[in-house]
Amino acid sequence: MSLVLASQSASRWAMLEAAGVSFEALPAAVDERAIEQGLDGxxxxxxxxxxxxxxxxxxxxxxxxxxxxxxSLVEVDGRRFDKPASREDAAQHLRFFSGRIMYLHSAAALARDGEVLWDHGAAAKLKVRLLSDQFITAYLGHEWPAVAGCVGVFRIEARGVQLFEAIEGDQFTVLGMPLLPVLGALRDLGELAS
Structure with a gap:
């Protein structure tokens, strides 16, 4: 297989490896904030x-x-959240999320030679429980800086699961990539056995 993963996300790497997909990782050097500013969707x-x-x-x-x-992007009460810039920023995000519904939007695209061949988006709905300041401090004491690169300030496969009362949606979407549709597209493109 000639797949290249344009990401440095450990969870995306782990998903592909666990699924038996061989790949080379080469993180994309794109200015995400500049791209976001050019969009109004x-x-x-x-x-x-x-x-x-x-x-x-x-x-x-x-x-x-x-x-x-x-x-992946996180949206809470119509407000989008990026990865936290600092531990204090992470604490502020968690205080805002407390007791609210978080929507996590994960998307994937496959391209070859400058042409997008396939793309797909998925969403998960996560009910954040009420979080005390004491919990937030202890949580970040364990999870920082590992969650510095995570939108939503959590790793669901670690202590981040303690943030939530309920989750609706595909586990792979919550991990950061709609894996089942990706695998289907790889099969359709002849990159995986059918």
Whole structure:
């Protein structure tokens, strides 16, 4: 297989490895904030555009190779959240999320030679429980800086699961990539056995 993953996300790497998909990782050098500023769509549309931009950027560096780009965005009460800039920023995010519904939008795109061949977006709905300041301090004491690169300030496969009362949606979407549709697209493109 000639797949290139345009990401440095440990959870995306782990998902592909666990699924038996061989790949080369080459993080995309794109200015996500600049791309976001040029868009006026929903969080779901923005995640899809960022996934496409990452796939296209890396496909320019790897001619002939199939490139998988992916992105995730968190939206709470109509407000989008990026990865926290600092531990205090992470604490502020968690205080805002407390007792609210979080929508996590994950998207993926496959590109080859500067052309997007496929893309897909998915969403999960996560009910954040009421979080005390004491919990937030202890949580970040254990999880920081590991969650510094995570939108939503959590790793669901770690202590982040303690943030939630309920989750509706695909576990892979929550981990940061709609894996089942990605695998289907790889099969359709002849990159995986049917």
């Amino acid at each position: 929903s969080a779901a549309d923005t995640a899809l555009e960022l996934a496409r931009a990452k796939a296209l950027a890396v496909s320019a560096q790897r001619p002939g190779r199939l490139v998988l780009g992916s992105d």
